[in-house]
Amino acid sequence: MSTAPIRPSDGELAILRVLWSQGPSTVRDVHTELSKDRDMGYTTVLKLMQIMVEKGLVARDERARSHTYRPLQGEAETQRCLLKELLHKAFAGSRRELVLQALEAEPASAEELEDIRQLLNQAKGRIR
Structure with missing residues (x-):
């Protein structure tokens, strides 16, 4: 459990x-x-x-x-916990606003943007 x-x-x-x-x-x-x-x-x-x-x-x-x-708690698990809290507290649950603000707050490298594109394509494939 x-x-x-x-x-x-x-x-x-x-x-x-x-x-x-x-x-x-x-x-x-x-x-x-x-x-x-x-x-x-x-x-x-x-x-x-x-x-x-x-x-x-x-x-x-x-x-x-x-x-x-x-x-006793993994890094990714902790990050998800903190991210969910931030998503709901600061962005009223809007994933779009969270991502847009994250990308505007700090410039992303070309490599990071490519990783993000791949993740978006994977997510897109899961909702079809």
């Missing part, structure tokens, strides 16, 4: 990004990576990761002295 994805806070999402890219990591590992881009204390990262365990976003392996954490 699959459960609905958990919506992470911004701080939790930053931690998840580290875990998705680096794999199972200690609090120190995550703190070191996050400190490259933002000022976040070690105890803040520790507390957030403890909360994430309670929420079911990450699992903690306590077998070693330095506990390691791993994500």
Whole structure:
């Protein structure tokens, strides 16, 4: 039985990004990576990761002295959860407006546009 994805806070999402890219990591590992881009204390990262365990976003392996954490929710699953929320909150469910705004907000590369064309063609084929 699959459960609905958990919506992470911004701080939790930053931690998840580290875990998705680096794999199972200690609090120190995550703190070191996050400190490259933002000022976040070690105890803040520790507390957030403890909360994430309670929420079911990450699992903690306590077998070693330095506990390691791993994500329990996949990156794509989390992105879909956040995207659905944004779609309904900001665009009143309009996929068209969401895509148009995304393409206007940041220029897309030729490669990205080709990928988008292929996805649109696949979607078009599914609704016939």
